[in-house]
Amino acid sequence: MDNDDRRHYNRIRFVLIAVLALxxxxxxxxxxxxxxxxxQSMAADGLHSLSDGASNIIGIxxxxxxxxxxxxxHPYGHKKYETFFSLGIAALLIMVSFNLIRxxxxxxxxxxxxxxxPASFIVMIATMAVNIGVMKxxxxxxxxxxxxMLVADSMHTMADIFTSISVIVALVGIRxxxxxxxxxxxxxxxxxxxxxxxxxxxxxxxxxxxTAVIIDVSKxxxxxxxxxxxxxxxxxRTRGRPDDICIDMHVQVDSAMPMKDAHNICYAIxxxxxGNMPEVRDVLVHIEPRGNHRD
Numbered sequence: 001m002d003n004d005d006r007r008h009y010n011r012i013r014f015v016l017i018a019v020l021a022l023x024x025x026x027x028x029x030x031x032x033x034x035x036x037x038x039x040q041s042m043a044a045d046g047l048h049s050l051s052d053g054a055s056n057i058i059g060i061x062x063x064x065x066x067x068x069x070x071x072x073x074h075p076y077g078h079k080k081y082e083t084f085f086s087l088g089i090a091a092l093l094i095m096v097s098f099n100l101i102r103x104x105x106x107x108x109x110x111x112x113x114x115x116x117x118p119a120s121f122i123v124m125i126a127t128m129a130v131n132i133g134v135m136k137x138x139x140x141x142x143x144x145x146x147x148x149m150l151v152a153d154s155m156h157t158m159a160d161i162f163t164s165i166s167v168i169v170a171l172v173g174i175r176x177x178x179x180x181x182x183x184x185x186x187x188x189x190x191x192x193x194x195x196x197x198x199x200x201x202x203x204x205x206x207x208x209x210x211t212a213v214i215i216d217v218s219k220x221x222x223x224x225x226x227x228x229x230x231x232x233x234x235x236x237r238t239r240g241r242p243d244d245i246c247i248d249m250h251v252q253v254d255s256a257m258p259m260k261d262a263h264n265i266c267y268a269i270x271x272x273x274x275g276n277m278p279e280v281r282d283v284l285v286h287i288e289p290r291g292n293h294r295d
Contacts, residue, residue, distance in 0.1 A: 006067070008145060009066070009067040011145060012063050013063050015137075015138060015141045015145075015150060016056045016150070016153070019056055019134055019138055019157075020056035022130055022134050023049055023050075023053040023056060023134070024049075024050070024053045025130075026046075026049045026127040026160075027049035027050040027052070029123050029126075030045050031043055031046035031050070033120060033123045037115040037117060037120055038112055038113075038114045038115060039116070039120065039170075039171070039182060040103060040112070041166070041167045041171075041182050041183075041186045042123075042167050042170075042171075044186050044189055045124075045160070045164055045166075045167045047096060047099075048160050048163055048193060049127070049131075052153070052157055054092055056153065058085055058088040058089055059086075059089070059150075061085065062088070063082060065078055065081040065082075066078050066079045066080070066081040066082040076240075076246065076281075076282065077244065077281070079241055079243070079244045080207065080240075080241065080244075082147065082241075083208060083241060084204070086152040086203075087201065087204050089153060089197075090197040090198075090200040090201045091197075093156065093159075093193050093194070093196055093197035094197045096190075096193055097190045097194040097197065100186055100189055100190035100193070101187060101190045103183075104183040104184075104186035104187040104190065105183075107186070108180075108183050111179060111180065113174075114174055116174050116175045120171055121168070121171060124168050124171065125168070127164065128164040131161045132161055134154075134157050135154050135157040135158050135160075135161060138154040139158075145243075146243030146279070151203075152200045152204070155196050155200060158196070159193055162192045166188050166192070167185060167189070169185060207240070207241050211239070212237070212238050212239065213238045213239060213241070213242060214238040214245065214247075217238070219277075220238075220247065220277075223273055223276050224251065224269055224272070224273070226272065227265060227269050227272060228268075229254070229262075230251055230252070230253060230265065230269070231252045231253055231254065232251070232252040233249055233251050233252070235249060237249070240281070244279070244281050245279050245280045245281065246280075246284075247273065247280055247282070248283075249283075249284075249285060249286070250285075250286045250288055251265070251266075251269065251285050251286070251288065252287075252289070252290045253265060253288070253289065253290060254289070255289035255290050257289075262287045265285075266287065269283065269285050270285070
């Protein structure tokens with residue numbers, strides 16, 4: 001692993017550790033106040049924040065694995081481990097969602113009147129402000145560093161913001177004399193969490209199932225056609241992650257071209273693509289003699 005990659009993963013790791021500390025502080029505040037006031041929706045929101053912290057730990061482990069250099073067993077590197085471990089975050093979200101649905105159903109049959117205090121509103125508003133800051137920071141860093149883990153984790157935090165808003169609505173409802181608002185909002189929270197899990201799985205599956213990273217390959221074709229000696233370029237395929245793209249293609253050259261020159265064209269194509277598209281890590285070129293085009 002070169003110095004650039006090492007710095008890249010160190011920055012991702014720093015973001016995850018910072019977000020972990022904030023998530024656990026937020027979770028502790030919600031769970032303690034929620035338990036003290038018997039407010040299920042607030043405690044549920046605290047558990048969601050706690051799962052945010054757990055996902056950060058999964059992310060740190062995933063980053064440690066994906067940072068490993070190319071080896072004999074992994075000739076394309078380990079970067080997909082980051083995408084794979086983002087599924088762990090989705091699994092946590094699904095479990096939390098299921099448990100909240102079960103708990104809210106129990107509250108419908110055995111209602112409990114929570115105690116709403118000014119501290120309840122203060123905690124929810126303060127922690128929601130923290131979550132908004134965390135989400136914006138983590139999402140921005142995820143896009144900048146092209147990290148699936150950070151983007152997925154920021155989606156987790158975004159769901160936490162929506163659930164916090166729902167809890168505040170529930171607190172208002174309880175204060176107005178409608179304790180049924182508590183299990184209703186808890187159920188709504190579970191749906192938010194389940195949807196966040198679905199979005200993470202959908203995104204990760206595209207990468208792990210080798211969905212095309214670049215749909216419009218005309219840019220690649222245009223770059224390749226600038227290489228002297230290239231007559232045509234077709235069958236361009238892409239796969240991988242947005243920051244770790246693999247490309248393979250068929251390139252036609254003059255049928256009388258010596259093998260050595262054709263081989264040099266392959267190197268030239270690889271160099272020009274990587275020079276224009278830094279996110280590309282591997283280029284495989286299949287040389288064909290002009291006039292021997294097979295679809």
